Amino acid sequence: MTVHLRDVWRGFSGRRVLDGISLDFDPGEFVALIGRSGSGKSTLLRAMAGLDDDVEGDGTIIVPDNRSVLFQDSRLLPWDTVLHNVTLGLRTPDAEQRGRAALADVGLAGREDAWPNALSGGEQQRAALARSLVRQPALLLADEPFGALDALTRIRMHELLFRLMERHRPTVLLVTHDVEEALVLADRALVMEQGAIILDQTIDLPHPRRKSDGRFESLRDQLLDALGVVIHA
């Protein structure tokens, strides 16, 4: 078990945003966390990332120290080259070599010395992905990482992420509001509503997954139903 949460709650000015979350993730498990905005999914991710010490709360959170966060914005430092952004905080002697390899993995070989602002939105997010993976994290926390990308770029990012996850095998928590994104990538989908997990669904479809597959469709309907979306047949 790489992630262990027991009775985690968080509150903002008296309102409970996380209300007694208990979860366990197996090593290498790819978990998608779906919910509407305001359901508390980002709060849960930030709690697991240890980025919420100014927030009221309690509970047990055991996560690996070796974890990476992939934000919705690429969050590249504009004053550092792409390579230096990727190796930020990496203190191994082969940091540069690993940074170059990570950039090659995400298809950005040759852009090492570019300024982040010279990259397209999709390229920036790929550089951010390289920055997350170069640390070989045991846990990758991704907070709607493709939310700001156009539909085509997003599909390419899904393929890239899946391919890289197959190779690196970290445990992944992917926060998303996109049910299909969850179904294409994850082994398990959690649906969150008002600070609680209301559905915990295993997705044991073979890869590559097709949206036209009957089981894909029935899982999608099930998740949308949990999210309170009325499906008209």
Added chain:
Amino acid sequence: MPRGLPPGGILLGPATLIFVWQVASMTGFLSPKILAAPSTAAITAFDMLRSGVLINHLLASAERAYLGLGIGVVLGVVFALIAGLSRAGEAAVDGIVQIKRAIPTLALIPLGILWLGIGDAMKVALIAISVFIPVYINTHAGLRGIDLRYVELARTVGLGPADFLRRIAIPGALPGFFTGLRLAVTTCWTSLVVLEQINTTNGIGYLMNRARDYGQTDIMVVGLAVYAILGLVSDTVVRLLERRALSYRKVLGA
């Protein structure tokens, strides 16, 4: 907004001014007792350059100005970092600086003389103080303006305090620092004009004061021209440094 000027277009105004001034002097409209003709001033400048007088005064002034500038910039940056990176530092430093900001540096001359005498130590100290303020204010504002998302990023990648300073705080505050530095390079000369009226036997300020005693308007014009050139050159140098250090900004919006 007017369109950008063609290269050298900005010189049209000054050139016209000098031309009108020269004509006014030659026609006797402008007496040399009021203001020397540009041509007279140019000849005086040439003579002073050839005899080495101008260079000696210039070096004396530059030494005071740039020593004060150097000390003021270093102190401004150090205190901005102290105030910008810790709450205790902010509490200790920022209030005092804001009060000092309200007091004109030249109003400190009497105290400066009392403490440091009328020599160069007092002059350099007051220049340093006058330079300290814009450097501190703008660098501090730059630090405070650093996106908190980068601070969060620093935590997620486990950046230590030294690396945080080097990779995020300093580069993030650099645009503010350069704004302060550009103000500072002009401020150091401005303060000098007044300070060189006190017990000096060299420097551009001294030169102009003595010229006043003898009614030598040509030397006064030379002094003013020297200040103008120094100010413009300093500003250009800082701009070049800024453009190199902030070259990543050129691709904004690319």
